[in-house]
Amino acid sequence: MRFVDEVEIVVQSGRGGRGSASFRREKFVPFGGPDGGDGGRGGHVIFMADAGLGSLLDLRGRAQWKAADGTAGDFRQMTGADGDDLVVRVPRGTVIRDVDEDLVICELLADGESRVVVEGGKGGLGNVHFKTSTNRAPRKTTPGGPGETRRLRLELKLVADVGLLGFPNAGKSTLISVISAARPKIADYPFTTLVPNLGVVRAGDDNSYVVADIPGLIEGAAEGKGLGHQFLRHVERTRLLLHLVDASEVREDDDPGATPLGRWRVLRDELRRYSQALADRPELVVLTKIDAVSPEALDALKAEFLAAGVEGVHAISAVSGQGVTSLSAATWERLRELAPPLAVDDPLGV
Ligand SMILES: Nc1nc2c(ncn2[C@@H]2O[C@H](COP(=O)(O)OP(=O)(O)OP(=O)(O)O)[C@@H](O)[C@H]2O)c(=O)[nH]1
Ligand SMILES: [Mg+2]
Numbered sequence: 001m002r003f004v005d006e007v008e009i010v011v012q013s014g015r016g017g018r019g020s021a022s023f024r025r026e027k028f029v030p031f032g033g034p035d036g037g038d039g040g041r042g043g044h045v046i047f048m049a050d051a052g053l054g055s056l057l058d059l060r061g062r063a064q065w066k067a068a069d070g071t072a073g074d075f076r077q078m079t080g081a082d083g084d085d086l087v088v089r090v091p092r093g094t095v096i097r098d099v100d101e102d103l104v105i106c107e108l109l110a111d112g113e114s115r116v117v118v119e120g121g122k123g124g125l126g127n128v129h130f131k132t133s134t135n136r137a138p139r140k141t142t143p144g145g146p147g148e149t150r151r152l153r154l155e156l157k158l159v160a161d162v163g164l165l166g167f168p169n170a171g172k173s174t175l176i177s178v179i180s181a182a183r184p185k186i187a188d189y190p191f192t193t194l195v196p197n198l199g200v201v202r203a204g205d206d207n208s209y210v211v212a213d214i215p216g217l218i219e220g221a222a223e224g225k226g227l228g229h230q231f232l233r234h235v236e237r238t239r240l241l242l243h244l245v246d247a248s249e250v251r252e253d254d255d256p257g258a259t260p261l262g263r264w265r266v267l268r269d270e271l272r273r274y275s276q277a278l279a280d281r282p283e284l285v286v287l288t289k290i291d292a293v294s295p296e297a298l299d300a301l302k303a304e305f306l307a308a309g310v311e312g313v314h315a316i317s318a319v320s321g322q323g324v325t326s327l328s329a330a331t332w333e334r335l336r337e338l339a340p341p342l343a344v345d346d347p348l349g350v
Contacts, residue, residue: 003195004057005156005234008099010064014042014083016121016144017070019129023137024076033136035077036127039144042120043067043083049108053091054198056156067118070144073126083120093159093237099151109159117152121145155233158196160212161335163235165271166244167263168216168226171288173197174318175244176213179328184213191216191227196234203332212238219257219266222273232274239338240331241283243267247301247315248292260287261304282338285310286327291317 017039024032045067068083090096096105096117106115122145130138164172168190176182180199185192197213214231221229235241243264251258257266264285272279285305290298298315305313314330316323 040070
């Protein structure tokens with residue numbers, strides 16, 4: 001399935017129905033008073049988060065979204081019918097922004113959470129409201145309120161507890177495939193992962209957490225190198241980052257990315273350039289592919305990280321399974337220490 005995480009649409013609420021100008025007409029009642037009812041309200045445009053959706057793909061290809069108009073009032077003070085609301089379903093984590101005013105209207109995080117984004121026009125008043133002592137037969141009514149049009153930009157930021165970070169080929173997708181039921185594509189060439197994947201990891205009998213695997217980052221990602229760094233938005237909502245560094249790749253050159261520690265530093269820089277808030281997020285450093293590294297070399301690597309101020313470096317082999325269980329346990333422990341996920345009544349997380 002294609003993954004779409006940005007889309008622009010125009011939404012329009014319904015017009016209110018017009019009020020009715022009508023007079024009572026009954027046998028034996030020669031001067032029936034006004035009895036025109038009010039128009040119905042126009043339909044609202046409502047956005048609702050739906051946990052069953054994984055991307056904004058369904059919103060592509062239809063640029064115009066309109067709620068129904070209210071119908072006019074009628075005789076015998078009958079109120080017109082309200083226009084049907086238009087409910088637009090979006091994946092959890094969708095940010096809704098007004099393009100013309102350049103402001104964030106809301107974010108929908110929890111399944112079923114909804115928000116009226118454009119209100120329908122009010123119903124017009126029927127002539128029954130305009131009767132006075134001097135005018136017993138008013139013909140006056142008001143038209144319904146107009147519907148409102150808004151240009152919206154929807155941006156999806158996946159909702160996950162843990163984000164996987166690393167250079168291409170670091171082993172991110174392999175890790176998510178061994179700790180969760182996610183089955184992303186894995187291959188020995190860079191940029192295998194082109195769109196984010198989510199995986200649910202069981203922690204004990206009753207608990208689980210969600211991990212997001214994103215495309216690899218390289219030096220210069222902030223300037224658009226590789227796939228750029230826009231995919232970092234999908235780990236923005238996480239509480240913890242796992243920063244994967246391939247321990248088996250050490251080159252003999254002066255490139256800062258030649259060693260695991262060098263690569264870690266390069267990505268830390270890219271992270272800061274994307275967002276200081278994300279760079280401040282707690283992180284566990286995970287050395288990967290240790291089946292291809294001698295125990296002595298691994299010890300030396302860990303010592304290098306320690307000397308650089310990084311404590312508690314984890315080491316795993318997704319192939320042999322070594323270290324994977326203890327990494328999962330440490331991840332869960334850390335998540336429990338950290339603040340709970342963003343509360344729904346605090347949508348901007350500030
Ligand atoms: N020897 C060994 N190879 C591994 C291990 N984990 C992953 N690999 C291999 O490393 C290569 C890259 O793995 P991926 O999981 O696709 O890497 P990725 O970080 O998701 O890469 P991108 O999606 O390109 O960013 C694949 O050929 C994997 O088989 C490991 O623990 N040991
Ligand atoms: Mg991958």
